[in-house]
Amino acid sequence: VLIEASWCARDAADADLLARCAKLLRSVRGGSPDVVHAVVGFTELLRGGVEAAVPPMRNLLHAARDGQVEGTLEQLTAGFAGVLIGEDAVGLGVLEQHVAAVRGQGALGWLPYALELLSLAQLTAGRFREAEANVAEAVSLAAALGQDLEVVVLTAISALLAAVRGDAAAGERHAALVIGDARHHEVAAAQASWALALIDLMAGDADAALDRLDGVCGGPAGWDVTVRAIPDHVEAAARAGDPVRARRHLPRLVDWATHTKSPVATAVLLRCEALLSDGAQAEQHFEASLRVPGCGPYDRARTQMAYGEWLRRNRRRTMARVHLVDALDTFEQIAAHGWQRRVRAELAALGGPVPDPAAGVPVVGRLTPQELQVVRHAALGMSNREIAAQLFLSPRTVGHHLYKSYP
Helix, strand or coil, rough: CCCHHHHCCCCCCHHHHHHHHHHHHHHCCCCCHHHHHHHHHHHHCCCCHHHHHHHHHHHHHHHHEEEEEEECHHHHHHHHHHCCCCCCCHHHHHHHHHHHHHHCCCCCCCCHHHHHHHHHHHHCCCHHHHHHHHHHHHHHHHCCCCCCHEEEEEEHHHHHHHHHHHHHHHHHHHHHHHHHCCCCCCCHHHHHHHHHHHHHHCCHHHHHHHHHHHHHHHCCCCHHHHHHHHHHHHHHHHHHHCHHCCCCCHHHHHHHHHCCCHHHHHHHHHHHHHHHHHHHHHHHHHHHHHHHHCCCCCHHHHHHHHHHHHHHHHHCCHHHHHHHHHHHHHHHHHHHHHHHHHHHHHHHHHHCCCCCCCHCCHHHHCCCHHHHHHHHHCCCCCCHHHHHHHHHHCCHHHHHHHHCCCC
């Protein structure tokens, strides 16, 4: 409990407390050694000790994947460990299985927390539509159950999703609610500031984005999910013409990539190096980033967008168009519409027609978050009554959603 409270508050004065917690955990007898070691690893991560943190967190994650971890809190810890060490696919799989189990048990009190971590994992994996559906359900449940602080945490994730979707007004509204909350959950506040920085970056205001991201990446919440904001900081600094400032937080990303060996960490680090390089070296870094297997579609498309911009500036028009069109199509497919205006501007600067990727978008993009959840369960062959039990809806509501969705 102390470790979680310290993580949420992220008071730098708690470093000694974390060290004492780690010492107490090492003396624990009984229970699962994988869980104990992983939580000790988590305390190391919060203190910046990535090298010591990753192995026990990975062990717990893989044990959960293999069905060797029992207990709701333990399984949630395992799935979240996957997000923190960049094993997005494994962490996502563990959390999906756990959410299904929580639903099956009817454990309503746990469900908002399970959906929070699942939606965070989906966000980092670029599965934005599914994340929105889960956040919407979690906010509704948490509010009904009086879990007010959990609503704040979920609202921060909503702010990030709105920013990526390109809905600046919703992103700013959600972020303001989180940052202005009197209880001030430090991690949620950092995520909300990250959302505002993305909105600035998409709007072309690199200086404003850079100022916000300095606080996100250098603040007390910088060793959790927001380590993934460092590539945005590098991009903002590069666009603002400040290469010295661009390297301010890069050692932290290097550390994360080196010790996790995560595909996404490796790929985005190479993108950062490309943005900070010139000539043939920049091209080599961009190409190497795109060759990393296992990097998710969102981060790959971000690299293609940056590479296409670099190619256009270097008058490599044909290659620039290829990468920009691919990025535009991916952003449309995964509902990352916030980046499309920038890509379209680049394509317009190249001359010629700007493709309309919307023609190839799956119709699933037209569904509301709850309709998407219902349809996904129906696609598994579940009956209306079974879907209703899983989503805590009435069979009548399920039937209504399917009636609207089938056309």
